[in-house]
Amino acid sequence: MSSVFEKRSNGIVEARPKITVSDLTMAYGDSVVMQNLNFTVNERDIFIIMGGSGSGKSTLLRHLVGLQEPAQGTISYRGTSAGFWEMPPPERERLLRRFGVLYQGGALWSSMTLAENVALPLQEYAAAVGAEEISGLSSLKLALVGLAGFEDYYPSEISGGMTKRAGLARAMALDPDILFFDEPSAGLDPISSRRLDDLILDLRDSLRTTIVVVTHELASIFAIGNNSVFLDAQSKTMIASGNPKRLLAESKDPRVLAFLTRGEETSRG
Amino acid sequence: MEQVDLEYARRPDGTLRVALGGDWRLAHGIPAPRGIIEEIEKSPLPKKVIFETGILGGWDSGLLTFLMAVLSRCTQLGVEADRHGLPEGIRRLLALATAVPATPGRRSSKPEPVLARVGDAAIAWWIGCGDTLAFIGEACLSLPRLFTGKARFRRSDFLLVVQDCGARSLPIVALINLLVGLILGFVGAIELRRFGAQIYVADLVGIGMLREIAPIMTGIIVTGRTGASFAAELGTMEASQEIDALRTLGIPPIDFLVLPRLLALCLMMPLLCLYADLLGIVGGLVVAGSMLDISPVQYLLETKSAVHLNDLFLGLFMSAVFGVLVAITGCMRGIRSGRSASAVGEATTSAVVTGIVSIVVATAIITAISYVLGI
Numbered sequence: 001m002s003s004v005f006e007k008r009s010n011g012i013v014e015a016r017p018k019i020t021v022s023d024l025t026m027a028y029g030d031s032v033v034m035q036n037l038n039f040t041v042n043e044r045d046i047f048i049i050m051g052g053s054g055s056g057k058s059t060l061l062r063h064l065v066g067l068q069e070p071a072q073g074t075i076s077y078r079g080t081s082a083g084f085w086e087m088p089p090p091e092r093e094r095l096l097r098r099f100g101v102l103y104q105g106g107a108l109w110s111s112m113t114l115a116e117n118v119a120l121p122l123q124e125y126a127a128a129v130g131a132e133e134i135s136g137l138s139s140l141k142l143a144l145v146g147l148a149g150f151e152d153y154y155p156s157e158i159s160g161g162m163t164k165r166a167g168l169a170r171a172m173a174l175d176p177d178i179l180f181f182d183e184p185s186a187g188l189d190p191i192s193s194r195r196l197d198d199l200i201l202d203l204r205d206s207l208r209t210t211i212v213v214v215t216h217e218l219a220s221i222f223a224i225g226n227n228s229v230f231l232d233a234q235s236k237t238m239i240a241s242g243n244p245k246r247l248l249a250e251s252k253d254p255r256v257l258a259f260l261t262r263g264e265e266t267s268r269g
Numbered sequence: 270m271e272q273v274d275l276e277y278a279r280r281p282d283g284t285l286r287v288a289l290g291g292d293w294r295l296a297h298g299i300p301a302p303r304g305i306i307e308e309i310e311k312s313p314l315p316k317k318v319i320f321e322t323g324i325l326g327g328w329d330s331g332l333l334t335f336l337m338a339v340l341s342r343c344t345q346l347g348v349e350a351d352r353h354g355l356p357e358g359i360r361r362l363l364a365l366a367t368a369v370p371a372t373p374g375r376r377s378s379k380p381e382p383v384l385a386r387v388g389d390a391a392i393a394w395w396i397g398c399g400d401t402l403a404f405i406g407e408a409c410l411s412l413p414r415l416f417t418g419k420a421r422f423r424r425s426d427f428l429l430v431v432q433d434c435g436a437r438s439l440p441i442v443a444l445i446n447l448l449v450g451l452i453l454g455f456v457g458a459i460e461l462r463r464f465g466a467q468i469y470v471a472d473l474v475g476i477g478m479l480r481e482i483a484p485i486m487t488g489i490i491v492t493g494r495t496g497a498s499f500a501a502e503l504g505t506m507e508a509s510q511e512i513d514a515l516r517t518l519g520i521p522p523i524d525f526l527v528l529p530r531l532l533a534l535c536l537m538m539p540l541l542c543l544y545a546d547l548l549g550i551v552g553g554l555v556v557a558g559s560m561l562d563i564s565p566v567q568y569l570l571e572t573k574s575a576v577h578l579n580d581l582f583l584g585l586f587m588s589a590v591f592g593v594l595v596a597i598t599g600c601m602r603g604i605r606s607g608r609s610a611s612a613v614g615e616a617t618t619s620a621v622v623t624g625i626v627s628i629v630v631a632t633a634i635i636t637a638i639s640y641v642l643g644i
Contacts, residue, residue, distance in 0.1 A: 111609075129295055136337070137295075140334050143366040143367070143371070144362065146369035147369075149372030154609075202361055205358065205361065206365075207329075
């Protein structure tokens, strides 16, 4: 297995970039949501997109997974010939197969059982895999998220937390290079939320996946994130980036500190 | 391309050594675990299964499913499997996959016997009938509240529904009824010309459209357009707990959601039907003018002498009844819908099917009664 770090000629070791966002402007029609976004997600990062409600975190995620075209700027991925919207459509399709996305509400297809939900991406894209193997793989993915034995259940028959985990099993179906999570702990109890955090760490360490998480759960941010970007709704741009723990210790920006300390820092000040 | 390498052999001490090498990725094909499982099952059972992965290249979920199958067979047979030889990432994922025991409540995939299915369907039908009656009952109970001004709904909602099921339906109602009038006139013209009784095309189209066809066609259009939209809208509201939110505020959903729709359709359907009558007669007039050389004045005079007010009122009455039926079926299917996307789809289909069937049944009943009463 090749190293995820690149050794430069001067001997300094640096992480390999997986996603590079340059001068990104996001807009709905004429209304600009965020502008001048520049950041890099490195291989095997757990990268947190944070910010207050309405700051455009989910919109940024939609841009990163290719659901929305940037108003300006480029998003490029390691191993591709050009930015997402500049590359030829077949290459874009190949790239999309390397993504796994867990949507906020799980977004399971309600007319299919959990096993069928996980099997669909495999049936579509893993042509070499037989029906028996697909069934084994869907059971494995469900077992990985703690849903062994729930293969024949429909999404309407399971709880919200289980729906989210089943959504994660589906996101992992094709062994993605990059996993995107939109508010993974929203609506979960603290223990389930903690378990999901552990699972995210395990997936990164075991499958060497790069993970991008949209969240404003402080516990999760500090527990799993090693890199981040902070979006601010008022200035419509990113106001901080880097390791969340380091941001808490070193950032001088009152907006970042207020967020990372749940307002205690500013109220003290 | 790197090949998958799998070797297994028993050692003299009774240990089964499994060596995994090469690239174990799904894209390259993963060997079936059957061979190695058969080796494990051979008597005498191995004392232990050990893994060697020194020359293992890349791997993904394919290797994990292979190992899961081998390890679960080992557990079933009581054979110890030593996972220490496996890479740490695989060990961690295997631990994760086996951390939560499988839920035993897995449902059997065996199909139920025919008798049980017939029984289930009959019970579901019986419960459905009860549900329908309860819904109609609730709607009837809310009518007095409407007349005493105690029903709680917003006038703007009512006007929006009126606009949607009235004015916005005009183009499709016009098109369909004009064409139906043309078709009716055309079929009549071919037959009646043979007897030299062309002028009676006006009677055929006038009576046919006013008494039966215009109300039925308008009813079917409104079922497909408005009934389906009621079911989908209320079904989605049920799915997103909007109806629960009304209930917890003490606002009866029947008052707030069903009454404005019921009233609007009941008022708009006769108007649409009147419009449909007119367009149907125009359709017949076009055929009479173009195929039979009957002048518009002749045609209209003949229509006037053939059609009575009773015919018009019967059609309008029928259309009002259809309005009630379409509103009730659409709203009932929506409010009683499940909470998933497929349930909303089923509710919409069911609203349209029930709506059309009830329109046809109601037509048959009303026609029979009007015949007996001599209307």
